[in-house]
Amino acid sequence: MRRPARHNTPAGADTWSGTWVAERLGVELTGDERLPGLLGLALRRNPKRAHLLVSNVLGKHVPQAPSVVHGHGVELGRRVRRLLGEDAAGRAVVLGYAETATGLGHSVADGLGTAPYLHSTRRPVAGVATAGGFEESHSHATSHLLLPEDPALLAGDGPLVLVDDEFSTGNTVLNTVRALHARYPRGRYVVVALVDMRSAADAGRLEEFGREIGARIDLVTVASGTVRLPEGVLEKGQALVARHEAAAEGGRAAAAPSGPSARFPAPLRGAGDGAQAPTGPQSAGDLTRVDLRWPAGLPDGGRHGFTPAHRTALENALPAMAARISAALPEQAHRVLVLGFEELMYAPLRLATELERTTGAEVRYSTTTRSPVLAVDDPGYAIRTRLVFPAHDDPADGPGERYAYNVAGAGFDAVVAVVDSAADTPALHAPDGLLARLAEHTPRVLLAVVPSYVPAAPAAVQDAPERPATMLPEPLRGPAFSSYAPEEVGWLLQDLSDVTLEAPTEEREEAIQSGGAHYAESLPVEYQPSERYQQLFHDALEASAARLAHAVGVVTETVLAERPPRPVLVSLARAGTPVGILMRRWALHRHGLDLPHYAVSIVRGRGIDANALRWLAAHHDPRDVVFVDGWTGKGAITRELAQAVEEFEKAEGVTGFDPEIAVLADPGSCVRTYGTREDYLIPSACLNSTVSGLISRTVLRADLVGPDDYHGAKYYRELAGADLSVAFLDAVTARFEEVTEAARAEAKELLAADRTPTWEGWAAVERISEEYGIHDVNLVKPGVGETTRVLLRRVPWKVLARAGAGSDLDHVRLLAEQRGVPVEEVADLPYTCVGLIHPRFTRGATGADGTAVSR
Structure with missing residues (x-):
């Protein structure tokens, strides 16, 4: 097969990819100096707007490094979190716009960390109620539907974060807010876009509209500017498109594709480009179907809602799915494109980011689209080449053309097409379908199909109910709560940092022993270690790090062997939490398993936090949950947990939680799963919050913790200067490699031994x-x-x-x-x-x- 010559995509060209349009139509971008790097210009067949702002970092029309695409969205999400503050951010919902911003909106939700995500859709789903809709007046396809699986998703009183790729006139956002506010009123909206390109006349409309409805509306963007459009630009643009279409049709009639693509043929190539398509599509033997083994029940995107629990499930599954794609790639594949499908942007993006992270290939990411754009093979134009193929997902608006831009001539050694199962139709595999078009321009085409998610029990057509009081919040995460990285642990606790809970030690002891108070109703004053004591901690850590790493390896290997394939670690806050993080790190570093990890409260005499168990049962299979603690003493917590789980299962009718605790050290012989039964110093026991993510011990007091609340804890941000939490973890993690062989051998022996607790x-x-x-x-x-x-x-x-x-x-x-x-x-x-x-x-x-x- 003759290979086409590789062209530079607009993102990588030295010439600004808006020059061609600017010179011919007088269109100009003014404003932020970052705009030329973010945007190029193209022309399209659209009676409402001739020019098209083409993003270089969105991953739609221009293949881009997936880490760049995801990173822009994540950073915008982090900025929104800082703008809102932790409390409001914890109640936010993110809404992305179809089709272009579905992946961007999802990435913004990733940056927020705790926000559920929903995107609008242009694909009706039989049996799923519409919770709202709005119009995008300038778009090629204008109607947007909202189809959340849970109608309550939009009914909360927290901020609504609206995400689009560009903010041009503000009409789409105004239409959205107007439609949603009438049905689900709230006090705050945040509009997020890569670029704000509103004119001066449009700039004040958003603020004015906010005052009109009594809501605050903020705007967060990467860059801002305006598009200067000379008089008559629409007519001039349409005429320019018509001339180029006619020239291309006449100049390349022999090579123009047949069928639907003939109506908008291949671009006229410039002299010296040299890229030519082979005479026909590759044989079916060049198509490799990859079974991703997509997790059952995991949505393919945000069409019906995507929760933080879904995000965790996807993160856990990504390494294995990307490994299956990597194994199917040819060895000589140095340049790989992961091509998503219209609204299915996020799943392909995350697969691409994982391939980029784990392979040596140059990975790029983009998606197909329904938007018709003129292709001109010129370095100063954003859309260099175009593939045209028939729609293959039985769209509601009937058959038509779809497009993939800047793929032909880009020199990809392999293209991984990722579609949902609704789009895996005969039209996809037809002689003029997407796969055949791709095969004309790359030696290898891979097809990965993600199951199209449809809610099992569609909601009735009705207004969404008020958010119930028992709807439990998502876990708290660092850096908003604790100094641990957000992926290391999610705290199923409520933040009581602003409440004074500390009492002098003598007063606490007297109240506890007299029966006047429970130990969990107050906190001791945080011990501030002397310089001599701190040195003892460091000496102990240096001396025992390898021994601790060995114990972490033994207990983790035991858990992985007895609770496959992917246990959910639930540490007992707070002493168990550093151990849970170390176990998670062992599974990740030694096995490539990214295990979910949460921290929950258990209180002697009061039991485990039942609301935390309810959240876990709603988001994970209880049979996968492994409770983790630092050590056993006499076994009081072991007994407490067993009793609490039994009472919870009777009260809730939920079964499957195993009350067995996995601990680093079991000197009391109280559990079956342990790293050692020796009683030696675990340095994390030497200190309080400063070795536990700056989190206090947990608090359970009736005036602070209601029946629908998690137990509480404080985050001692003011102690950041003395924090050794991550240093402790890193010191132990650094010794994993040297103890791996011995730890695995000991775990193997323990698995074959009698580990019955003797108490x-x-x-x-x-x-x-x-x-x-x-x-x-x-x-x-x-x-x-x-x-x-x-x-x-x-x-x-x-x-x-x-x-x-x-x-x-x-x-x-x-x-x-x-x-x-x-x-x-x-x-x-x-x-x-x-x-x-x-x-x-x-x-x-x-x-x-x-x-x-x-x-």
Whole structure:
């Protein structure tokens, strides 16, 4: 097959890709200096507007690096989040415009992080109710439908974020807001676009309209400017298009494609271009169908709504799906195009970004379109080449032409066409269909089909109900909540950062032991470590990082073997959260598995957060959930979780949650899944929030946490200067490679061994409780981690240390010294140490042996 010569796309040309139109029609772009890099110009067959602004970063008409396309949307989303503030951003809904901005809007939702996404559509879906619609007056296809699976999606009172590729006159946005506000009124809208090209006359209309409806309307764009259109430009443009069509038809009649494409033939090529199409399409043998194994129930896009839970599911599935595409590419494929399909922009984009990240190929991304544009093979024109083929998705407006621009002549070694199943029709595979047209210009065509998502239970035709009080919010994520990266953990908590919850240690202890308050109703004052104590932490981390990495590997390998294929990690906040992140990192670095990870609250005597379980059950299969904690002491939380899950299942009728906890260290022999049963220092136990993402322990108080709320916690932003959370994680992660072989071998041995819990720790605690006259096992805190907590948060009586215990107790001895707490060595202690709280605590009280209780 003769290969066409590769041309430079407008995005990569030295000449501005608007020069050709500007010189012939006098059209000018003025404004932001970034505009020429973002936009080119072309002409189109449209009776309402002759010129077309062609984006170089949208991934529609111009093949572009997928990371550039996705990155622009994500950054716009982050800007919206900063504009709205965390509370409002957490209640926002993103709405993108079909067809051009469906992928951009989805990327903006990614940048917001917690926002559900919906895009308008021009494809009616049988049995799905229309929740609204509006007109785009200048578009080639004007009618937009809104078909959310959940009618409540648009009914909330949070901000509505409207995303389009360009903001030209403002008419489309005004039509949208007018239609939606009449049905779902709200107080704030944010309009997002890559470029704001409104004229001076149009600039004030949006603000004026906002005042008219009593709502605030903000605008967020990458760049702004105006398009100067000389008098008579529409007629001149139409005449110019007609002349070029006629010239192309006469000059290339022999090579013009037959069938539907003859009505708008291939472009007239400039001298010296040299790109020629082969005499006919490739054989069917050159088409490779790739089975993506798209996750069941995952929407193909935002036509019916796309939630953050859907986003997590897609992120988890992307590596494997991209690997299947990569395996089907020819070895010599150095330049690859992933070609999306009309409204199906986001799924192909994310597949392309993953290919770009994981392969050595030069990956580009664009999509087909229904918009007819003149193609002129000139470096100063944005649309160099055009492929024409019949519509293949049985569109509502009947058969017609569709187009793929700047694909022919671009020198792609392979094209991956990604369509939804509704478009996988005989017309797609016909001799004049898209696949045949692609095969004329590339050695290899791959076809990947994404199942077209249709809601299982379409909503009735009715107004969307008010948002119910029990509609639970999406997880909080960093950097808005915690210093962890947003992908590392989602916190199923409510943010109580603005509430004063701290109380002096003595007051808390007295209230807790007198029965006047529960320990979860207040917070201890955050311990500020001395320079000497901080050095102990760093020394301990350096000495134990490899040992910790080994334990992380053992417990993660065990979980992956027993809970395949993709467990959902749910850590018990907050001590379990660093461990959950490390387990997630192990799965990602050692297995390429991007596991979902959430943090939930569990409170001794009050149980686990039932609303968090409800959210998990609604977004994941409960059978996939693996609860994670840092360590076991006597096993109180293990028992608490088992009881709470049983009560939840009885009350909710939801089954499948396994109350078994996976822990890094199980010195009390309370669980089956662990990294070690040794009782040694886990450095994350040395500190409080500054090694736990700057998050407090969880809070459960009736005046702050209602029946439809998550448990609460605080984010100590003011402690950012002392934060060691990520440093701790990175130090352990850096040792993964050196311990992998040993960790996998030990996990394999454990999987074959009897790991039945003996509960010997509980028996030891009961014995100690009686021996020291405490008579309350809740005041006996066994193990290095629990002893550290006693010294940091409670009013300790004494510390029992195993005789001969070494450096693992250096920080315990220092804390005990600072608080005036005696350390008593015990020869036959089953734990490395045990912290004791005296049961008869009052101010100035003495213990059973006459020792003064420390204040």
